[in-house]
Amino acid sequence: MNDQHGPDGYRFDTLAVRAGTERTPFGEHTEAMFLTSSFVHDSAEHAAAKFAGEAEGYIYSRFGNPTVRLFETRLAALEGAEQCRATASGMSAIMSVLMSLTKTGDHVVCSQGVFGTTIQLFSLFSRYDIQTSYVPLSDPGAWEAAIRPNTRMLFLETPSNPLTEVADLRAIVDVAKRHGIPLVVDNCFCTPALQRPLALGADIVVHSATKYLDGQGRVLGGAVLGNARYMNETLQPVLRYCGPTLSAFNAWMLAKGLETLSIRMRHHSESAMTVASWLEKQPGVRRVRYPWLESHPQHELARAQQSGGGAVLAFELAGETDAERRANAWRVVDGCRLLSITANLGDVKSTITHPASTTHGRMSPAARAEAGIGEGLLRVAVGLEDPADICADLARGLERP
Ligand SMILES: *Cc1c(COP(=O)(O)O)cnc(C)c1O
Numbered sequence: 001m002n003d004q005h006g007p008d009g010y011r012f013d014t015l016a017v018r019a020g021t022e023r024t025p026f027g028e029h030t031e032a033m034f035l036t037s038s039f040v041h042d043s044a045e046h047a048a049a050k051f052a053g054e055a056e057g058y059i060y061s062r063f064g065n066p067t068v069r070l071f072e073t074r075l076a077a078l079e080g081a082e083q084c085r086a087t088a089s090g091m092s093a094i095m096s097v098l099m100s101l102t103k104t105g106d107h108v109v110c111s112q113g114v115f116g117t118t119i120q121l122f123s124l125f126s127r128y129d130i131q132t133s134y135v136p137l138s139d140p141g142a143w144e145a146a147i148r149p150n151t152r153m154l155f156l157e158t159p160s161n162p163l164t165e166v167a168d169l170r171a172i173v174d175v176a177k178r179h180g181i182p183l184v185v186d187n188c189f190c191t192p193a194l195q196r197p198l199a200l201g202a203d204i205v206v207h208s209a210t211k212y213l214d215g216q217g218r219v220l221g222g223a224v225l226g227n228a229r230y231m232n233e234t235l236q237p238v239l240r241y242c243g244p245t246l247s248a249f250n251a252w253m254l255a256k257g258l259e260t261l262s263i264r265m266r267h268h269s270e271s272a273m274t275v276a277s278w279l280e281k282q283p284g285v286r287r288v289r290y291p292w293l294e295s296h297p298q299h300e301l302a303r304a305q306q307s308g309g310g311a312v313l314a315f316e317l318a319g320e321t322d323a324e325r326r327a328n329a330w331r332v333v334d335g336c337r338l339l340s341i342t343a344n345l346g347d348v349k350s351t352i353t354h355p356a357s358t359t360h361g362r363m364s365p366a367a368r369a370e371a372g373i374g375e376g377l378l379r380v381a382v383g384l385e386d387p388a389d390i391c392a393d394l395a396r397g398l399e400r401p
Contacts, residue, residue: 012078012193017259020073022066033252034066063240067248071255072223075213078192078258080199081225083232085239086251090188090208091117092244093222094155097184097206098122099242100235101153104129109146111137111156111167113371114186115208116359118155138298140171147179157186158195159302162314162355162379163372164289166298169305173201182230188212188346193265194308198225211346212311214257215264219250264348264384269308271390272382276313278391282398284328286376289314311383312345314355317376325376329354332378335397338389345381350390352380 010018024032039058041047049055058064068086076084087093098121102108108122112134122132135142137160154176158167169185176183184204185197191212197205207213209221222244224235239245246254269292276290288295291302292309302309317332319325332352333341339352343359353359360373368374382390 013262015077016074016261019077020070020255022070031067031070031252031255034248036065036248037061061248062243062245063236065248065251067255068246068251071209071221071246071251071258074255074258075192075207075209075223076225078261079187079205079225080192080196081205082228084223084225085231085235086209086246086254087222087224087239087244088246088250089220089244090115090186090206090210090222091121093206093208093224094118094186095121096235096238096242096244097204097224098125098130098153100230100238101182101184102130105150106130106152107148107150108132108153108155109143109151110134110154111158111160113137113160113163113165114155114157115161115188118157118186137165137167140168140175143172143175147175147181151179151181154181154183155186156183157188158305159189159291159310159312161189161312162353162359162377164291164296164310164312164314166291166302166305168301169197169200169202176203177201189310189312190306190308191261191265193262194269194310195306200305203227204230208346209254209257212265212268213261214254215261215346215348216257217344217347217349219253221246221250221254265308265310267384268311268382271384271387272311272313272380273309274387275380275382275390275394276309276315278387279313279315279394282395284318284398286316286318288316312379312381314377314379316374317378319376322375325374326354326356329376329378332394332397336393337396338385338393339380347381348384350380350383350385352378352394355379 072084133146182203185202204226207223290313317328343353
């Protein structure tokens with residue numbers, strides 16, 4: 001996937017380092033950061049022309065800033081999108097897309113097991129009578145069946161969190177195209193380094209840039225990618241009038257983060273595979289879920305659709321009862337001295353979380369069981385530490401007390 005050529009004929013890794021760079025007259029080598037809220041005009045006539053959209057140029061950083069443009073241009077090149085718009089966070093990217101595609105009385109179809117706050121966001125919009133139906137990620141027939149005459153958006157995340165279920169993007173694209181409804185893919189887990197949904201026919205990609213695009217846990221950010229017509233006519237008014245704008249400082253951090261995206265994602269994927277393979281051999285571990293493992297039920301689909309497995313894996317501890325499974329899982333968490341106990345991911349630092357008592361703690365036990373999130377399940381987002389140290393950290397809690 002990484003050998004696809006961008007608009008200038010350059011390959012992925014070259015675009016990650018070079019795309020979007022514009023030099024000022026000072027000749028700086030590293031991209032400049034433009035910390036300014038507004039921009040001045042040459043004359044009254046020039047101001048009038050810019051405001052009328054007849055002359056090029058920046059006016060106000062809520063809807064245009066050169067450093068934000070750098071990040072947008074670079075990410076668009078990597079996703080193979082006509083255009084990108086940056087936002088202040090992943091949630092503001094998803095909110096802006098939702099607001100741009102729907103109005104009161106409309107309907108959304110979304111995959112089960114998306115990021116928890118995304119479900120909260122869609123619930124919030126039910127107050128404007130925008131309703132959401134949830135369907136199994138890997139069942140295209142269920143997507144088809146959930147579509148209503150007022151459905152205006154299909155939304156999914158692949159691989160899913162925490163069980164790494166994979167969507168057959170081509171099959172769901174077929175459903176979307178047949179009904180003329182835009183398919184929106186949250187590409188946070190894979191990033192364009194491992195998966196490019198637009199090339200498979202998706203209409204819009206959203207990102208929490210907070211995660212792997214930055215990759216070092218420093219700043220929040222988000223992005224929306226798609227064709228120029230959608231961006232300019234449908235999304236741009238929402239962004240300009242609601243103002244979920246990315247700061248120039250964060251845009252600079254994120255643009256620099258993209259320069260190392262490919263090597264980071266490759267390394268995350270290799271280390272996660274090492275840790276997942278090791279976990280599969282440990283007594284007391286009932287099963288491991290990681291898309292690159294041959295034991296993953298959608299292993300072949302994942303290999304065809306992604307160029308790496310990504311950083312996130314899940315594994316389940318054995319135990320006779322729920323209480324015993326929880327105790328075994330918590331012992332692994334509490335045995336960690338290296339892995340950070342946090343639900344966050346997308347960092348160079350490995351993290352571990354017990355979904356049933358944290359991210360998915362508010363679900364009813366029945367809903368959790370249906371989603372496959374048992375008391376014995378742990379999720380690890382594998383960082384860039386030495387994988388042998390990560391395994392040794394997990395081993396401590398796996399040993400019998
Ligand atoms: C974190 C996350 C989001 C939300 O992003 P923020 O930058 O925290 O607002 C959305 N989708 C996924 C898959 C995420 O992991």
